[in-house]
Amino acid sequence: MTALTMPTRPGHDAGLRPVPWRRMAWVTWRQHRAALGGVAVFLGALAVYLWLTGLQIHHAYAADCHPASSLACTINFTGRYAVNVNIIRAFLQVVPALIGAFAGAPVLARELETGTFRFAWTQGFGRWRWALAKLVLLAVVVAAAAGAFTVLFSWYASPFFAAGYAIPFATDLFDLLGVAFAAWTLAAFAIGVLAGMVIRRVVPAIAATLAAYAGLALATTLWLREHYMRPLLTTKTNVPGSAWVVSQWYTKGGKYAFGAHGSGIVNAVSQLCHGGNSGLSPAQCLTQHGYTAWTSYQPGSRFWPFQWIEGSWLLALSVLLIATTIWMVRRRAA
Amino acid sequence: MIMNIIETSGLGKRYGGTWALRECTLAIPAGHVAALVGPNGAGKTTLLNLAVGLAEPSAGGITVLGGLPAGSPAALDGIAFVAQDTPLYKNLSAADMLHLTRNLNRRFDQHYAETRLGELGIPLHRKAGKMSGGQQAQLALTLALARRPKLLVLDEPVAMLDPVARHDFMATVLTAMADDGVSVVLSSHVLAELERVADYLILLSRGRVQVAGEVDGLLASHRMLTGPTTEADKYAERPVVHVQRGGAQTHLLVRATADDPVPPSWEAHPVDLEELAMAYLREPGAGALPGPSRGRGTQPSEVTR
Numbered sequence: 001m002t003a004l005t006m007p008t009r010p011g012h013d014a015g016l017r018p019v020p021w022r023r024m025a026w027v028t029w030r031q032h033r034a035a036l037g038g039v040a041v042f043l044g045a046l047a048v049y050l051w052l053t054g055l056q057i058h059h060a061y062a063a064d065c066h067p068a069s070s071l072a073c074t075i076n077f078t079g080r081y082a083v084n085v086n087i088i089r090a091f092l093q094v095v096p097a098l099i100g101a102f103a104g105a106p107v108l109a110r111e112l113e114t115g116t117f118r119f120a121w122t123q124g125f126g127r128w129r130w131a132l133a134k135l136v137l138l139a140v141v142v143a144a145a146a147g148a149f150t151v152l153f154s155w156y157a158s159p160f161f162a163a164g165y166a167i168p169f170a171t172d173l174f175d176l177l178g179v180a181f182a183a184w185t186l187a188a189f190a191i192g193v194l195a196g197m198v199i200r201r202v203v204p205a206i207a208a209t210l211a212a213y214a215g216l217a218l219a220t221t222l223w224l225r226e227h228y229m230r231p232l233l234t235t236k237t238n239v240p241g242s243a244w245v246v247s248q249w250y251t252k253g254g255k256y257a258f259g260a261h262g263s264g265i266v267n268a269v270s271q272l273c274h275g276g277n278s279g280l281s282p283a284q285c286l287t288q289h290g291y292t293a294w295t296s297y298q299p300g301s302r303f304w305p306f307q308w309i310e311g312s313w314l315l316a317l318s319v320l321l322i323a324t325t326i327w328m329v330r331r332r333a334a
Numbered sequence: 335m336i337m338n339i340i341e342t343s344g345l346g347k348r349y350g351g352t353w354a355l356r357e358c359t360l361a362i363p364a365g366h367v368a369a370l371v372g373p374n375g376a377g378k379t380t381l382l383n384l385a386v387g388l389a390e391p392s393a394g395g396i397t398v399l400g401g402l403p404a405g406s407p408a409a410l411d412g413i414a415f416v417a418q419d420t421p422l423y424k425n426l427s428a429a430d431m432l433h434l435t436r437n438l439n440r441r442f443d444q445h446y447a448e449t450r451l452g453e454l455g456i457p458l459h460r461k462a463g464k465m466s467g468g469q470q471a472q473l474a475l476t477l478a479l480a481r482r483p484k485l486l487v488l489d490e491p492v493a494m495l496d497p498v499a500r501h502d503f504m505a506t507v508l509t510a511m512a513d514d515g516v517s518v519v520l521s522s523h524v525l526a527e528l529e530r531v532a533d534y535l536i537l538l539s540r541g542r543v544q545v546a547g548e549v550d551g552l553l554a555s556h557r558m559l560t561g562p563t564t565e566a567d568k569y570a571e572r573p574v575v576h577v578q579r580g581g582a583q584t585h586l587l588v589r590a591t592a593d594d595p596v597p598p599s600w601e602a603h604p605v606d607l608e609e610l611a612m613a614y615l616r617e618p619g620a621g622a623l624p625g626p627s628r629g630r631g632t633q634p635s636e637v638t639r
Binding site (some may be wrong): 016130 | 386387388390407408410411413414415417418419421422423425426430433434438439440441474481501506623
């Protein structure tokens with residue numbers, strides 16, 4: 001019998017060539033083509049819509065917005081299409097989360113939930129190589145799809161920037177432009193696969209992915225992004241329109257007085273400026289009374305540095321999450 | 335030299351605070367159909383998971399295929415595993431499962447796999463989720479055997495199958511064993527099925543190895559003695575594994591060969607595998623392990639200490 005004539009020395013087979021990496025391409029495609037197809041159809045349908053409305057938008061901008069301050073532009077361009085871009089930009093916020101939850105979370109959770117990991121992880125390919133190949137392939141495809149989508153969205157949104165209706169630094173546009181959208185999609189996918197590995201059940205992993213992504217995106221938008229670079233400070237009132245105004249406040253005699261929003265300024269204006277009946281704007285009135293208005297802002301020229309900073313840390317986070325997932329696949333006991 | 339297909343020393347696996355398997359030392363030689371028998375929770379699946387590298391030992395060590403670390407690339411390459419309930423990708427067809435398995439392994443005998451599925455009447459285009467339990471088990475077994483493994487590990491392969499499917503499944507295993515010399519380790523609590531296929535027995539109980547050895551040797555070294563109940567307590571010539579008292583007659587399963595003398599007014603019968611396994615399973619304290627210093631001549635209760 002052949003079994004008895006097999007090499008009995010340990011290490012004899014240790015030098016055997018591993019199964020080539022490229023074999024995982026078909027495996028990954030065959031197992032996840034439904035999810036990838038779903039992503040493609042979803043983004044594709046959105047892309048077709050953006051393209052069709054984008055053509056109209058560009059046409060309207062070209063016809064009526066020279067100059068952009070003209071009444072025709074206000075009526076025929078922003079008046080007609082602002083609602084469209086506002087709905088689109090709000091909707092696109094959740095797209096990375098949906099991709100992470102529905103394409104990322106089930107990748108490992110389904111294997112663990114149905115027990116098929118016992119099949120996959122005992123094949124000759126090896127379990128951590130299996131996880132690495134599969135996750136990297138899917139991550140690259142998903143991020144590339146999101147990146148391609150961004151190009152279209154940037155084209156779609158460009159007339160609104162040109163017309164001065166919106167700035168790329170706006171919180172709900174910044175993450176849809178440049179490299180940020182692809183990076184956020186990648187991060188959502190990485191969150192999804194790790195959640196699936198940790199939770200081991202598809203539906204709870206999807207829920208956890210949505211929650212974790214929402215938390216990360218909110219925290220970034222509300223607190224983190226403004227600190228990527230030290231904001232510029234000015235006491236001038238004509239901050240460039242493309243700038244992202246981070247905060248405004250007033251000082252008097254070199255000391256902080258109150259912020260530009262809230263009860264402090266309301267009280268001051270109502271006491272000093274007779275409830276606004278003096279014929280001056282509140283800001284002018286406060287200046288007359290010795291207050292200095294301060295503005296901290298990120299100039300529009302920092303858009304790309306900010307994109308690269310956000311893209312880089314999201315990429316690093318994604319790599320870390322995927323590496324953790326692979327480490328868990330390697331370590332997890334059945 | 336015959337290598338050991340699985341070799342463990344002091345092997346233990348703990349899940350949380352509970353030992354699923356402990357102080358497991360055994361050596362299963364190649365070229366057998368080795369049956370791993372034990373009640374639910376005895377540690378059968380744990381031992382198999384350790385052997386195929388799905389789990390890591392908490393204590394001790396385990397090597398496979400003559401000294402390879404379990405779970406190493408070479409070990410994965412040489413071992414095919416069919417897990418409990420034969421997990422398959424339900425949305426993939428048989429053809430896709432073949433293609434998938436071929437891509438994930440260095441060797442895959444496509445011709446063998448297609449021929450076998452043809453013989454079994456399993457259409458290649460049928461999705462795994464649409465197959466009967468028997469067909470799924472056969473597909474999983476075919477995928478495993480087409481990898482041309484040196485060791486085939488089956489965890490409760492027939493538990494979910496009807497008697498006909500059970501028979502067909504085991505027939506496939508035995509054919510592969512005869513044709514390719516693949517060694518087989520399978521766990522089961524269906525004792526009757528093992529009688530036909532297993533020639534090596536490992537009995538696990540409460541996470542410990544209770545009995546290990548070739549079936550022929552085990553059967554030859556055990557006898558069932560039947561005699562009057564009144565004399566049952568006096569019997570002390572050979573170690574008694576299990577006592578089954580009746581009204582007038584008592585059955586003693588003892589460690590004795592056909593040559594050993596039988597006391598007057600007692601009758602000796604050979605035992606079958608099921609009786610032997612049942613007797614040990616009912617006496618978790620008793621043991622029969624290979625090795626010069628163990629087993630024969632000592633009281634069962636001392637053997638496992």
